[in-house]
Amino acid sequence: MRAQRLSHPAADLDDLLDSVVALQAQDVPAARLAARARGVRALDGPVVRTWAMRGTLHLLHERDLWVVDLLGPVFAAAGRRRRAALGLTDELCARALPALREVLADPLDRPALVARLAEVGIPLDPASQAPAHLLAFAAHSGLLWRGLDDTYRLLRADREPRRADDGVRELWRRYRRAYGPATPDDFAAWSGLPKRMARDLPEVVGEPAAPTGAVRLLGHFDPYLLGYRDRSAVLDPAHARLVQTGGGVLTPHVVVDGRVVAVWRRVRGRVGVTPFGDRPDIAEEIAEGVAEEVADLGRFLDADAASTRR
Template identity: 75%
Template sequence: MRAQRLSRPAADVDELLGSVFALQAQDVPAARLAARARGVRFLDGPVVRTWAMRGTLHLLHERDLWVVPLLAPVFIAAGRRRRSQLGLTDELCARALPALREVLTGPLDRATAVARLAEVGIPLDPRSQAPAHLLAYAAYSGVLKRGLDDTYELLHIDCEPRDVTELWRRYRRAYGPATPDDFAAWSGLPKRGLRDLPPVDDEAFGEVDGVSGPAGGAAGCAGAAGPTGVVRMLGHFDPYLLGYRDRSAMLDPAHARLVQTGGGFLTPHVVVDGRVVATWRRVGGRIEVHPFGPRPDVAEEVADLGRFLDVDAALTWV
């Protein structure tokens, strides 16, 4: 929990992303909940929302945008068949990149971007999935990003190239101890290319781009020495569990189906000292908590959630 900033809150989003590397962000409210659980109330500053690990939208620090061109070949290749089915040939996609640089003169929503593309000779059916796939392709090509308000803007990547070893090091800093299989599940990279990853000292203290902290990750802190009684209420798609293929160190397999409901979706859950002990949901002003065993002491977290969500939160056990 330490490296995930769940027991050692971050001072700001800069420090947070220096530790956890990225927050999954296809659902912006869920990303905000993930930041809240780690001490950060506002997602301002040098933060970029774009496609990264697992072909999914993430929040990244602008200094870590090197990961986009690193992952791009894998996910561009993986999406080629679907793009072809949608009429997005390689030739059309290649023409679309300079066209997007021309039309994205400021933040545009998807419908406006599609209309502007049609004006410059890139027609897309706005009722199909073609616009979404083309825009994701352009993001992996380093042309654009997607804002927290779901508008699209041009992206400028000004980072020195890094290799998969650096991504492995950053991953282990946030999630270690962890295995190459876990890394493959988190990153979306094929396992065949991860056979020669170097060893990483998970207990070492290090510094990443000016942010120092321990490398011990989520699994390593479940039951390990450190703060006790740490309770956090985590939302959908929280990175705490998403970092692993095998989550049994944090989530009892007997309760896994209550949390992992399929399609990469995670039910909001309560973590106490590294272990998932309950699920929760918000119903209006009520926070309903379903414990797997003894009731965890969530009163402070419920109160903080209420302040964060600007509701008069009332705890209900179900």
């Protein structure tokens, strides 16, 4: 929790991304909640929302765009068969990249971008998945990114090149600092890199931290649990199905000193907390921390919020 800035809040988004590498951001409200739990109120500054770890949208600092250069080719290659099934041949994709650079003089949303591409000879069926897969390919190729307002923009081309092996080791170092203790298997699951690229990685020693009693309400796509293949150290397997509902979506959950102890939901201004079955006493133990978190959540959402036991 200390490394994830959950018990020791970040000063700002720059400080947060330096610590946790990236925030998962296919769902912008969920990314905002992840930042809130770490002391950050706004997702502004020199940041980019693009396809990174596991081929999923993440929020990265501009200085960490070398991650796109490292991971992009892996996911572009992995998506080749699906692109071909959608009519996105290698030849069409090769023509699409300079066409995208031509039409993205200004930020455009997806419908406008598809229309502009058709005008320059890259026709796509807007009702199919072809536009989404082409734009993801372009992002993996280091050409564009997707703003928090869901418009597409050109990515700066003057990124510092980095050898793949150096990039893997640097990403492993940053990952271990944010998620350790963790294994190379965890790293491969978090990054989406093939296991062969995660072999023979050097040990990275972290600093132990004392428990603080910190209570945090985490959301659907919070990186805390998404950082591991084996989550048993923080989530009892007996309760995993209550949190891991499939498709990479997590039930919002309560974390106390690193352990997931309950789930929560917000309905009509009230936050209901349901402790796991074997710890009915936990509700009393964490009541004060939950009340503080709920109050902060209400301020963050500019909405009335109250807690209730379920």
